[in-house]
Structures are given as C-alpha cells and as structure tokens.
Amino acid sequence: MEQIQQILEQLAEENKSGKPILVEGRKDAEALKTLGIKGKIIFAKKGLKTRLDVVSEIEKSSPNEVILMLDFDKEGRELTEHLKIHIEKTGIKANIHYWLKLSSLTGREVKDVEGLAKYLETLKIKSTSSNGIPSRMRFSQ
Secondary structure, three states: OHHHHHHHHHHHHHHHOOOOEEEOOHHHHHHHHHOOOOOOEEEOOOOOOOHHHHHHHHHHOOOOEEEEOOOOOHHHHHHHHHHHHHHHHOOOEEEOHHHHHHHHHHHHHOOOOOHHHHHHHHHHHHHHOEOOEOHHHOOOO
C-alpha cells in the first residue's frame, strides 16, 4: 500500500509541475482528484473523439511530456500502446512509468483508474485489522 501511495504522490507532483495526465473518462479523472491529483487532465474518450483527435488535443496544449493513465484491462493496454506510439511521433514524450508501476502493484485487483481509490480504501481497512479480521469482530480477552 505504501508503494502505491508513493507512486500516486509522485504522479501528483509531476502533474502539478505542468505535465498533463491522459485518462479514459470523467470517472477516472474524478478518482485521480480523490487521490490528490489536481492538475490538468485530458480525456481520451469523450464524445466522438478519435484517437487522432486525442493526439491532436495533446499536441495543441504543447507539453514536453504527457502521462498516460488509461485503464489496466485489455482495451486500456491496447489504447495505451496505440496512443504512446502516436504521441511520440509528434515529439512529445508519452510517460507510461506510473501506469506500468500501478498495473504491476495492483495486479488483477484493479482493472481501471477509477478503481484505484476504492482499492486503496480496501487496503487501508485490511491493514488496520489484525489477521484480516476487522477490530469490531475480534474477541476481547
């Protein structure tokens, strides 16, 4: 859990320093805000946007780097790979470091960015209990 929190703190710092984060949709953006990430967020899936529209929108905002935080499922992996290639063709660095780390640490427990906040909440609850049993259910001695 600590590793995930550290990664999210680093992500928030990079975003705060001006690097936009690319997410799939509004719920993903809301989840990141809940986790303390407050900077610029670009949506990959909004309305009838094509993947090339997304790349064009990123290009117009003129960042040196964009952080890709798309879902961790098969569709999200494919979208990440596709957008990374096309973004980098424009000369903008497509950073997937945080996506890879979080995907690796959460395994199959989290399939999308919006699930990160709930996953962390669940881990906190588990870590405050002894032997996986919530304190309200333990027998007093």
